[in-house]
Amino acid sequence: MKHSDFHIGLEFLGSAGFRWRCTDVGTRTILAIQLDQDDPSWYRGPPYIAKEVVFDEPDLTHCHLTEEDAIRAALHEADTSGHPGYPHEVVNQMMRARFDESGARYPHKGVLRFDRLRADGEILHPYAAAKEGDAWTVKLYLPFLNAHEEMAEQAFIALPIATATDVRTRADQKPVS
Numbered sequence: 001m002k003h004s005d006f007h008i009g010l011e012f013l014g015s016a017g018f019r020w021r022c023t024d025v026g027t028r029t030i031l032a033i034q035l036d037q038d039d040p041s042w043y044r045g046p047p048y049i050a051k052e053v054v055f056d057e058p059d060l061t062h063c064h065l066t067e068e069d070a071i072r073a074a075l076h077e078a079d080t081s082g083h084p085g086y087p088h089e090v091v092n093q094m095m096r097a098r099f100d101e102s103g104a105r106y107p108h109k110g111v112l113r114f115d116r117l118r119a120d121g122e123i124l125h126p127y128a129a130a131k132e133g134d135a136w137t138v139k140l141y142l143p144f145l146n147a148h149e150e151m152a153e154q155a156f157i158a159l160p161i162a163t164a165t166d167v168r169t170r171a172d173q174k175p176v177s
Helices: 067-080 088-098 153-158 164-172
Strands: 011-013 019-025 030-034 052-055 123-132 135-142 147-152
Touching: 011 067, 019 052, 088 123, 088 135, 123 147, 123 153, 123 164, 135 153, 147 153
Parallel strands: none
Antiparallel strands: 011 019, 019 030, 030 052, 123 135, 135 147
């Protein structure tokens, strides 16, 4: 959906398939409450008992009015993106690393939100971070190479956020041997 599609009171599906109601429309964001309670008293407001959550521009593109719209968008993405996906063992490793209790909790969750584009066109998927001395290192998965790397947090956030066009361009490259 686009920002202009939203208005106060609009009900929609978020990226994980949960139902939401728009409670405010800002310049670049919207606020919404999740519709996960049976008692309608949770949804009287403002102010609301239910927590209002900010949806920013990237979040809005993953919202849909109906389940059918969400399914169509997912099928279109699968048919056109060229992203190779994540093998089961990689997902398992990424989740274990993200929720590992052995180190300090990573305070900059937004860094893990977006894939980045390396200068050579490789897509870098951040999935966790580890503290090394006073600095953080971001753990990365490179989906087109099926490889793992690490990069200093500052170097990682300096890279541009990967776009759908970047993913498609990388998918169209000849495989690395």
